[in-house]
Amino acid sequence: IPLRGYITFKDVNFGYDEGKRVLKNINLYAKPGQKIAFVGSTGAGKTTVTNLINRFYEINDGTILFDGIDIRRINKHDLRSTMSIVLQDVHLFEGTIKDNIRYGRLDATDEEIIEAAKLANAHYFIKNLPNGYDTMLTADGMNLSQGERQLLSIARAAVADPTILILDEATSSVDTRTEKLIVEGMDKLMEGRTTFVIAHRLSTVRDSDAIMVLEHGEIIERGDHEELMNLKGRYYELNTG
Ligand code: DCP
Ligand code: MG
Structure with missing residues:
Protein backbone atom coordinates (compact mmCIF):
# COMPACT_ATOMS: atom_id res chain seq x y z
CA ILE A 1 0.00 0.00 0.00
CA PRO A 2 1.56 3.35 -0.92
CA LEU A 3 2.11 5.66 2.02
CA ARG A 4 0.29 8.97 1.70
CA GLY A 5 2.28 11.25 3.98
CA TYR A 6 0.37 11.89 7.20
CA ILE A 7 2.93 12.38 9.98
CA THR A 8 2.07 12.62 13.67
CA PHE A 9 4.40 13.17 16.62
CA LYS A 10 2.79 12.23 19.96
CA ASP A 11 4.63 13.27 23.13
CA VAL A 12 8.03 12.59 21.61
CA ASN A 13 11.06 12.85 23.88
CA PHE A 14 14.50 12.10 22.60
CA GLY A 15 18.15 12.31 23.61
CA TYR A 16 21.29 11.15 21.78
CA ASP A 17 22.84 10.24 25.14
CA GLU A 18 21.26 8.99 28.33
CA GLY A 19 20.26 11.84 30.54
CA LYS A 20 20.35 14.76 28.10
CA ARG A 21 16.97 15.34 26.46
CA VAL A 22 17.36 17.06 23.09
CA LEU A 23 13.64 17.02 22.18
CA LYS A 24 10.96 17.53 24.80
CA ASN A 25 7.26 16.67 24.46
CA ILE A 26 7.04 17.25 20.72
CA ASN A 27 3.52 17.06 19.32
CA LEU A 28 2.73 17.83 15.71
CA TYR A 29 0.59 16.78 12.79
CA ALA A 30 1.35 17.20 9.09
CA LYS A 31 -0.62 16.11 6.04
CA PRO A 32 0.10 15.77 2.30
CA GLY A 33 0.53 19.11 0.58
CA GLN A 34 1.45 20.88 3.80
CA LYS A 35 4.68 22.65 4.49
CA ILE A 36 5.86 22.62 8.10
CA ALA A 37 8.81 24.81 8.99
CA PHE A 38 11.19 24.57 11.93
CA VAL A 39 13.05 27.64 13.06
CA GLY A 40 15.16 28.34 16.10
CA SER A 41 18.71 28.90 17.19
CA THR A 42 21.58 26.55 16.56
CA GLY A 43 21.36 23.41 18.67
CA ALA A 44 17.60 23.83 19.23
CA GLY A 45 16.84 20.38 17.78
CA LYS A 46 15.64 21.15 14.21
CA THR A 47 17.78 18.55 12.43
CA THR A 48 17.05 16.06 15.20
CA VAL A 49 13.32 16.16 14.35
CA THR A 50 14.07 15.09 10.77
CA ASN A 51 16.60 12.47 11.98
CA LEU A 52 13.71 10.83 13.84
CA ILE A 53 11.26 10.89 10.91
CA ASN A 54 13.62 8.86 8.73
CA ARG A 55 14.75 6.70 11.68
CA PHE A 56 18.41 7.65 11.60
CA TYR A 57 17.79 7.53 15.35
CA GLU A 58 15.07 5.71 17.29
CA ILE A 59 12.94 7.47 19.88
CA ASN A 60 12.89 6.26 23.45
CA ASP A 61 9.64 7.90 24.50
CA GLY A 62 6.44 8.76 22.62
CA THR A 63 5.22 7.77 19.15
CA ILE A 64 5.75 8.85 15.55
CA LEU A 65 3.03 7.76 13.15
CA PHE A 66 3.21 7.60 9.35
CA ASP A 67 -0.31 7.30 7.93
CA GLY A 68 -1.37 6.10 11.37
CA ILE A 69 1.29 3.37 11.52
CA ASP A 70 3.99 3.45 14.19
CA ILE A 71 7.19 4.08 12.16
CA ARG A 72 8.99 1.46 14.26
CA ARG A 73 6.79 -1.10 12.51
CA ILE A 74 7.76 0.10 9.01
CA ASN A 75 10.83 -1.45 7.40
CA LYS A 76 13.62 1.18 7.43
CA HIS A 77 14.39 0.75 3.75
CA ASP A 78 10.71 1.12 2.79
CA LEU A 79 10.40 4.14 5.05
CA ARG A 80 13.44 5.91 3.61
CA SER A 81 12.43 5.16 0.03
CA THR A 82 9.38 7.38 0.60
CA MET A 83 11.54 10.34 1.62
CA SER A 84 13.99 12.72 -0.02
CA ILE A 85 16.28 15.16 1.70
CA VAL A 86 16.93 18.20 -0.46
CA LEU A 87 19.54 20.91 -0.76
CA GLN A 88 21.95 20.62 2.14
CA ASP A 89 25.16 18.69 1.58
CA VAL A 90 23.83 16.95 -1.53
CA HIS A 91 25.95 13.86 -1.99
CA LEU A 92 27.19 13.83 -5.59
CA PHE A 93 29.47 11.09 -6.87
CA GLU A 94 31.90 10.61 -9.73
CA GLY A 95 29.72 9.86 -12.74
CA THR A 96 27.54 11.63 -15.28
CA ILE A 97 24.99 14.27 -14.38
CA LYS A 98 22.36 11.85 -15.62
CA ASP A 99 23.49 9.14 -13.20
CA ASN A 100 23.67 11.64 -10.37
CA ILE A 101 20.05 12.64 -10.95
CA ARG A 102 18.93 9.03 -11.37
CA TYR A 103 20.66 8.01 -8.10
CA GLY A 104 18.55 5.34 -6.37
CA ARG A 105 15.86 5.21 -9.09
CA LEU A 106 17.85 2.85 -11.30
CA ASP A 107 14.83 2.23 -13.55
CA ALA A 108 14.40 5.94 -14.39
CA THR A 109 14.45 6.56 -18.15
CA ASP A 110 16.33 9.43 -19.85
CA GLU A 111 12.95 11.08 -20.50
CA GLU A 112 12.06 10.94 -16.80
CA ILE A 113 15.45 12.40 -15.86
CA ILE A 114 15.07 15.31 -18.28
CA GLU A 115 11.51 15.92 -17.12
CA ALA A 116 12.70 16.03 -13.50
CA ALA A 117 15.55 18.40 -14.39
CA LYS A 118 13.06 20.69 -16.14
CA LEU A 119 10.79 20.75 -13.11
CA ALA A 120 13.80 21.51 -10.91
CA ASN A 121 14.95 24.37 -13.20
CA ALA A 122 18.23 22.45 -13.68
CA HIS A 123 17.71 21.64 -17.37
CA TYR A 124 18.86 25.06 -18.55
CA PHE A 125 22.36 24.93 -17.05
CA ILE A 126 22.78 21.23 -17.90
CA LYS A 127 21.98 21.59 -21.58
CA ASN A 128 24.47 24.45 -21.82
CA LEU A 129 27.33 22.20 -20.67
CA PRO A 130 29.46 20.87 -23.57
CA ASN A 131 28.43 17.27 -22.82
CA GLY A 132 24.98 18.05 -21.44
CA TYR A 133 23.51 15.25 -19.35
CA ASP A 134 26.60 13.11 -20.04
CA THR A 135 28.94 15.62 -18.36
CA MET A 136 31.16 13.84 -15.84
CA LEU A 137 31.09 15.13 -12.29
CA THR A 138 34.05 14.82 -9.98
CA ALA A 139 33.48 13.19 -6.60
CA ASP A 140 31.27 15.61 -4.62
CA GLY A 141 30.52 17.60 -7.77
CA MET A 142 33.24 20.14 -7.18
CA ASN A 143 33.12 21.16 -10.84
CA LEU A 144 29.66 22.64 -10.24
CA SER A 145 28.72 25.80 -8.38
CA GLN A 146 26.87 25.62 -5.07
CA GLY A 147 23.67 26.76 -6.77
CA GLU A 148 24.00 24.16 -9.55
CA ARG A 149 24.50 21.42 -6.98
CA GLN A 150 21.33 22.52 -5.22
CA LEU A 151 19.37 22.46 -8.51
CA LEU A 152 20.65 18.88 -9.10
CA SER A 153 19.51 17.95 -5.62
CA ILE A 154 15.98 19.13 -6.49
CA ALA A 155 16.07 17.20 -9.79
CA ARG A 156 17.18 14.06 -7.95
CA ALA A 157 14.27 14.40 -5.52
CA ALA A 158 11.84 14.95 -8.41
CA VAL A 159 12.94 11.66 -10.01
CA ALA A 160 12.60 9.87 -6.68
CA ASP A 161 9.00 11.15 -6.40
CA PRO A 162 8.95 10.98 -2.58
CA THR A 163 5.92 11.17 -0.31
CA ILE A 164 7.87 13.16 2.27
CA LEU A 165 10.29 15.95 1.49
CA GLU A 191 3.14 20.18 -4.55
CA GLY A 192 1.05 17.40 -3.03
CA ARG A 193 3.82 16.20 -0.73
CA THR A 194 4.38 16.57 2.99
CA THR A 195 7.31 18.95 3.38
CA PHE A 196 9.41 19.62 6.45
CA VAL A 197 11.57 22.67 6.10
CA ILE A 198 14.56 23.69 8.13
CA ALA A 199 15.02 27.15 6.78
CA HIS A 200 17.53 29.87 7.23
CA ARG A 201 15.92 32.27 4.78
CA LEU A 202 12.86 33.74 6.43
CA SER A 203 11.35 34.10 2.94
CA THR A 204 11.20 30.28 2.70
CA VAL A 205 9.39 30.04 6.04
CA ARG A 206 6.82 32.77 5.47
CA ASP A 207 4.38 30.79 3.31
CA SER A 208 4.45 27.62 5.47
CA ASP A 209 1.18 26.16 6.73
CA ALA A 210 2.69 25.91 10.19
CA ILE A 211 5.88 27.24 11.71
CA MET A 212 7.36 25.59 14.80
CA VAL A 213 9.74 27.67 16.85
CA LEU A 214 12.11 25.35 18.68
CA GLU A 215 14.14 26.37 21.67
CA HIS A 216 16.17 23.94 23.78
CA GLY A 217 14.22 21.06 22.24
CA GLU A 218 10.76 22.47 22.94
CA ILE A 219 8.19 23.96 20.60
CA ILE A 220 7.72 27.32 22.25
CA GLU A 221 5.56 28.91 19.53
CA ARG A 222 3.52 27.51 16.64
CA GLY A 223 1.29 29.05 14.00
CA ASP A 224 1.48 30.62 10.56
CA HIS A 225 3.61 33.66 9.79
CA GLU A 226 0.89 36.18 10.56
CA GLU A 227 -0.15 34.55 13.82
CA LEU A 228 3.41 34.35 15.05
CA MET A 229 4.16 37.93 14.06
CA ASN A 230 1.09 39.09 16.01
CA LEU A 231 2.32 37.12 19.01
CA LYS A 232 5.35 39.41 19.17
CA GLY A 233 7.43 36.62 20.73
CA ARG A 234 10.51 34.70 19.60
CA TYR A 235 9.47 34.40 15.93
CA TYR A 236 8.77 38.11 15.78
CA GLU A 237 12.21 38.75 17.26
CA LEU A 238 13.86 36.49 14.66
CA ASN A 239 12.12 38.45 11.90
CA THR A 240 12.78 41.90 13.19
CA GLY A 241 16.36 41.07 14.17
N1 DCP B 1 23.43 16.46 19.17
C1 DCP B 1 24.09 15.35 19.72
N2 DCP B 1 24.45 14.31 18.91
C2 DCP B 1 24.19 14.34 17.58
C3 DCP B 1 23.53 15.46 17.02
C4 DCP B 1 23.17 16.51 17.85
O1 DCP B 1 24.31 15.31 20.92
N3 DCP B 1 24.56 13.33 16.80
C5 DCP B 1 23.01 17.56 20.06
C6 DCP B 1 23.59 18.89 19.70
C7 DCP B 1 22.51 19.85 20.14
C8 DCP B 1 21.22 19.08 20.04
O2 DCP B 1 21.60 17.70 19.94
O3 DCP B 1 22.68 20.19 21.50
C9 DCP B 1 20.34 19.46 18.86
O4 DCP B 1 21.08 19.33 17.66
P1 DCP B 1 20.43 19.61 16.23
O5 DCP B 1 21.43 19.18 15.23
O6 DCP B 1 19.10 18.98 16.16
O7 DCP B 1 20.28 21.20 16.26
P2 DCP B 1 19.78 22.19 15.11
O8 DCP B 1 19.59 21.44 13.85
O9 DCP B 1 18.61 22.94 15.66
O10 DCP B 1 21.02 23.21 15.01
P3 DCP B 1 21.66 23.95 13.69
O11 DCP B 1 20.81 25.14 13.43
O12 DCP B 1 23.01 24.35 14.17
O13 DCP B 1 21.69 22.98 12.56
MG1 MG C 1 20.59 21.47 11.93
Whole structure:
Protein backbone atom coordinates (compact mmCIF):
# COMPACT_ATOMS: atom_id res chain seq x y z
CA ILE A 1 0.00 0.00 0.00
CA PRO A 2 1.56 3.35 -0.92
CA LEU A 3 2.11 5.66 2.02
CA ARG A 4 0.29 8.97 1.70
CA GLY A 5 2.28 11.25 3.98
CA TYR A 6 0.37 11.89 7.20
CA ILE A 7 2.93 12.38 9.98
CA THR A 8 2.07 12.62 13.67
CA PHE A 9 4.40 13.17 16.62
CA LYS A 10 2.79 12.23 19.96
CA ASP A 11 4.63 13.27 23.13
CA VAL A 12 8.03 12.59 21.61
CA ASN A 13 11.06 12.85 23.88
CA PHE A 14 14.50 12.10 22.60
CA GLY A 15 18.15 12.31 23.61
CA TYR A 16 21.29 11.15 21.78
CA ASP A 17 22.84 10.24 25.14
CA GLU A 18 21.26 8.99 28.33
CA GLY A 19 20.26 11.84 30.54
CA LYS A 20 20.35 14.76 28.10
CA ARG A 21 16.97 15.34 26.46
CA VAL A 22 17.36 17.06 23.09
CA LEU A 23 13.64 17.02 22.18
CA LYS A 24 10.96 17.53 24.80
CA ASN A 25 7.26 16.67 24.46
CA ILE A 26 7.04 17.25 20.72
CA ASN A 27 3.52 17.06 19.32
CA LEU A 28 2.73 17.83 15.71
CA TYR A 29 0.59 16.78 12.79
CA ALA A 30 1.35 17.20 9.09
CA LYS A 31 -0.62 16.11 6.04
CA PRO A 32 0.10 15.77 2.30
CA GLY A 33 0.53 19.11 0.58
CA GLN A 34 1.45 20.88 3.80
CA LYS A 35 4.68 22.65 4.49
CA ILE A 36 5.86 22.62 8.10
CA ALA A 37 8.81 24.81 8.99
CA PHE A 38 11.19 24.57 11.93
CA VAL A 39 13.05 27.64 13.06
CA GLY A 40 15.16 28.34 16.10
CA SER A 41 18.71 28.90 17.19
CA THR A 42 21.58 26.55 16.56
CA GLY A 43 21.36 23.41 18.67
CA ALA A 44 17.60 23.83 19.23
CA GLY A 45 16.84 20.38 17.78
CA LYS A 46 15.64 21.15 14.21
CA THR A 47 17.78 18.55 12.43
CA THR A 48 17.05 16.06 15.20
CA VAL A 49 13.32 16.16 14.35
CA THR A 50 14.07 15.09 10.77
CA ASN A 51 16.60 12.47 11.98
CA LEU A 52 13.71 10.83 13.84
CA ILE A 53 11.26 10.89 10.91
CA ASN A 54 13.62 8.86 8.73
CA ARG A 55 14.75 6.70 11.68
CA PHE A 56 18.41 7.65 11.60
CA TYR A 57 17.79 7.53 15.35
CA GLU A 58 15.07 5.71 17.29
CA ILE A 59 12.94 7.47 19.88
CA ASN A 60 12.89 6.26 23.45
CA ASP A 61 9.64 7.90 24.50
CA GLY A 62 6.44 8.76 22.62
CA THR A 63 5.22 7.77 19.15
CA ILE A 64 5.75 8.85 15.55
CA LEU A 65 3.03 7.76 13.15
CA PHE A 66 3.21 7.60 9.35
CA ASP A 67 -0.31 7.30 7.93
CA GLY A 68 -1.37 6.10 11.37
CA ILE A 69 1.29 3.37 11.52
CA ASP A 70 3.99 3.45 14.19
CA ILE A 71 7.19 4.08 12.16
CA ARG A 72 8.99 1.46 14.26
CA ARG A 73 6.79 -1.10 12.51
CA ILE A 74 7.76 0.10 9.01
CA ASN A 75 10.83 -1.45 7.40
CA LYS A 76 13.62 1.18 7.43
CA HIS A 77 14.39 0.75 3.75
CA ASP A 78 10.71 1.12 2.79
CA LEU A 79 10.40 4.14 5.05
CA ARG A 80 13.44 5.91 3.61
CA SER A 81 12.43 5.16 0.03
CA THR A 82 9.38 7.38 0.60
CA MET A 83 11.54 10.34 1.62
CA SER A 84 13.99 12.72 -0.02
CA ILE A 85 16.28 15.16 1.70
CA VAL A 86 16.93 18.20 -0.46
CA LEU A 87 19.54 20.91 -0.76
CA GLN A 88 21.95 20.62 2.14
CA ASP A 89 25.16 18.69 1.58
CA VAL A 90 23.83 16.95 -1.53
CA HIS A 91 25.95 13.86 -1.99
CA LEU A 92 27.19 13.83 -5.59
CA PHE A 93 29.47 11.09 -6.87
CA GLU A 94 31.90 10.61 -9.73
CA GLY A 95 29.72 9.86 -12.74
CA THR A 96 27.54 11.63 -15.28
CA ILE A 97 24.99 14.27 -14.38
CA LYS A 98 22.36 11.85 -15.62
CA ASP A 99 23.49 9.14 -13.20
CA ASN A 100 23.67 11.64 -10.37
CA ILE A 101 20.05 12.64 -10.95
CA ARG A 102 18.93 9.03 -11.37
CA TYR A 103 20.66 8.01 -8.10
CA GLY A 104 18.55 5.34 -6.37
CA ARG A 105 15.86 5.21 -9.09
CA LEU A 106 17.85 2.85 -11.30
CA ASP A 107 14.83 2.23 -13.55
CA ALA A 108 14.40 5.94 -14.39
CA THR A 109 14.45 6.56 -18.15
CA ASP A 110 16.33 9.43 -19.85
CA GLU A 111 12.95 11.08 -20.50
CA GLU A 112 12.06 10.94 -16.80
CA ILE A 113 15.45 12.40 -15.86
CA ILE A 114 15.07 15.31 -18.28
CA GLU A 115 11.51 15.92 -17.12
CA ALA A 116 12.70 16.03 -13.50
CA ALA A 117 15.55 18.40 -14.39
CA LYS A 118 13.06 20.69 -16.14
CA LEU A 119 10.79 20.75 -13.11
CA ALA A 120 13.80 21.51 -10.91
CA ASN A 121 14.95 24.37 -13.20
CA ALA A 122 18.23 22.45 -13.68
CA HIS A 123 17.71 21.64 -17.37
CA TYR A 124 18.86 25.06 -18.55
CA PHE A 125 22.36 24.93 -17.05
CA ILE A 126 22.78 21.23 -17.90
CA LYS A 127 21.98 21.59 -21.58
CA ASN A 128 24.47 24.45 -21.82
CA LEU A 129 27.33 22.20 -20.67
CA PRO A 130 29.46 20.87 -23.57
CA ASN A 131 28.43 17.27 -22.82
CA GLY A 132 24.98 18.05 -21.44
CA TYR A 133 23.51 15.25 -19.35
CA ASP A 134 26.60 13.11 -20.04
CA THR A 135 28.94 15.62 -18.36
CA MET A 136 31.16 13.84 -15.84
CA LEU A 137 31.09 15.13 -12.29
CA THR A 138 34.05 14.82 -9.98
CA ALA A 139 33.48 13.19 -6.60
CA ASP A 140 31.27 15.61 -4.62
CA GLY A 141 30.52 17.60 -7.77
CA MET A 142 33.24 20.14 -7.18
CA ASN A 143 33.12 21.16 -10.84
CA LEU A 144 29.66 22.64 -10.24
CA SER A 145 28.72 25.80 -8.38
CA GLN A 146 26.87 25.62 -5.07
CA GLY A 147 23.67 26.76 -6.77
CA GLU A 148 24.00 24.16 -9.55
CA ARG A 149 24.50 21.42 -6.98
CA GLN A 150 21.33 22.52 -5.22
CA LEU A 151 19.37 22.46 -8.51
CA LEU A 152 20.65 18.88 -9.10
CA SER A 153 19.51 17.95 -5.62
CA ILE A 154 15.98 19.13 -6.49
CA ALA A 155 16.07 17.20 -9.79
CA ARG A 156 17.18 14.06 -7.95
CA ALA A 157 14.27 14.40 -5.52
CA ALA A 158 11.84 14.95 -8.41
CA VAL A 159 12.94 11.66 -10.01
CA ALA A 160 12.60 9.87 -6.68
CA ASP A 161 9.00 11.15 -6.40
CA PRO A 162 8.95 10.98 -2.58
CA THR A 163 5.92 11.17 -0.31
CA ILE A 164 7.87 13.16 2.27
CA LEU A 165 10.29 15.95 1.49
CA ILE A 166 12.84 17.22 3.96
CA LEU A 167 14.31 20.52 2.96
CA ASP A 168 17.41 21.34 4.94
CA GLU A 169 18.32 24.70 3.52
CA ALA A 170 21.99 25.46 3.00
CA THR A 171 23.30 28.46 4.87
CA SER A 172 25.64 29.55 2.12
CA SER A 173 24.10 32.03 -0.24
CA VAL A 174 23.72 31.79 -3.99
CA ASP A 175 23.15 34.64 -6.45
CA THR A 176 19.67 36.15 -6.77
CA ARG A 177 18.92 34.58 -10.14
CA THR A 178 19.85 31.07 -8.97
CA GLU A 179 17.98 31.61 -5.73
CA LYS A 180 14.85 32.38 -7.76
CA LEU A 181 15.34 29.18 -9.80
CA ILE A 182 15.77 27.13 -6.61
CA VAL A 183 12.68 28.59 -4.92
CA GLU A 184 10.56 28.00 -8.06
CA GLY A 185 11.85 24.43 -8.44
CA MET A 186 11.20 23.66 -4.78
CA ASP A 187 7.66 25.07 -4.97
CA LYS A 188 6.86 22.73 -7.87
CA LEU A 189 8.51 19.78 -6.13
CA MET A 190 6.55 20.33 -2.89
CA GLU A 191 3.14 20.18 -4.55
CA GLY A 192 1.05 17.40 -3.03
CA ARG A 193 3.82 16.20 -0.73
CA THR A 194 4.38 16.57 2.99
CA THR A 195 7.31 18.95 3.38
CA PHE A 196 9.41 19.62 6.45
CA VAL A 197 11.57 22.67 6.10
CA ILE A 198 14.56 23.69 8.13
CA ALA A 199 15.02 27.15 6.78
CA HIS A 200 17.53 29.87 7.23
CA ARG A 201 15.92 32.27 4.78
CA LEU A 202 12.86 33.74 6.43
CA SER A 203 11.35 34.10 2.94
CA THR A 204 11.20 30.28 2.70
CA VAL A 205 9.39 30.04 6.04
CA ARG A 206 6.82 32.77 5.47
CA ASP A 207 4.38 30.79 3.31
CA SER A 208 4.45 27.62 5.47
CA ASP A 209 1.18 26.16 6.73
CA ALA A 210 2.69 25.91 10.19
CA ILE A 211 5.88 27.24 11.71
CA MET A 212 7.36 25.59 14.80
CA VAL A 213 9.74 27.67 16.85
CA LEU A 214 12.11 25.35 18.68
CA GLU A 215 14.14 26.37 21.67
CA HIS A 216 16.17 23.94 23.78
CA GLY A 217 14.22 21.06 22.24
CA GLU A 218 10.76 22.47 22.94
CA ILE A 219 8.19 23.96 20.60
CA ILE A 220 7.72 27.32 22.25
CA GLU A 221 5.56 28.91 19.53
CA ARG A 222 3.52 27.51 16.64
CA GLY A 223 1.29 29.05 14.00
CA ASP A 224 1.48 30.62 10.56
CA HIS A 225 3.61 33.66 9.79
CA GLU A 226 0.89 36.18 10.56
CA GLU A 227 -0.15 34.55 13.82
CA LEU A 228 3.41 34.35 15.05
CA MET A 229 4.16 37.93 14.06
CA ASN A 230 1.09 39.09 16.01
CA LEU A 231 2.32 37.12 19.01
CA LYS A 232 5.35 39.41 19.17
CA GLY A 233 7.43 36.62 20.73
CA ARG A 234 10.51 34.70 19.60
CA TYR A 235 9.47 34.40 15.93
CA TYR A 236 8.77 38.11 15.78
CA GLU A 237 12.21 38.75 17.26
CA LEU A 238 13.86 36.49 14.66
CA ASN A 239 12.12 38.45 11.90
CA THR A 240 12.78 41.90 13.19
CA GLY A 241 16.36 41.07 14.17
N1 DCP B 1 23.43 16.46 19.17
C1 DCP B 1 24.09 15.35 19.72
N2 DCP B 1 24.45 14.31 18.91
C2 DCP B 1 24.19 14.34 17.58
C3 DCP B 1 23.53 15.46 17.02
C4 DCP B 1 23.17 16.51 17.85
O1 DCP B 1 24.31 15.31 20.92
N3 DCP B 1 24.56 13.33 16.80
C5 DCP B 1 23.01 17.56 20.06
C6 DCP B 1 23.59 18.89 19.70
C7 DCP B 1 22.51 19.85 20.14
C8 DCP B 1 21.22 19.08 20.04
O2 DCP B 1 21.60 17.70 19.94
O3 DCP B 1 22.68 20.19 21.50
C9 DCP B 1 20.34 19.46 18.86
O4 DCP B 1 21.08 19.33 17.66
P1 DCP B 1 20.43 19.61 16.23
O5 DCP B 1 21.43 19.18 15.23
O6 DCP B 1 19.10 18.98 16.16
O7 DCP B 1 20.28 21.20 16.26
P2 DCP B 1 19.78 22.19 15.11
O8 DCP B 1 19.59 21.44 13.85
O9 DCP B 1 18.61 22.94 15.66
O10 DCP B 1 21.02 23.21 15.01
P3 DCP B 1 21.66 23.95 13.69
O11 DCP B 1 20.81 25.14 13.43
O12 DCP B 1 23.01 24.35 14.17
O13 DCP B 1 21.69 22.98 12.56
MG1 MG C 1 20.59 21.47 11.93
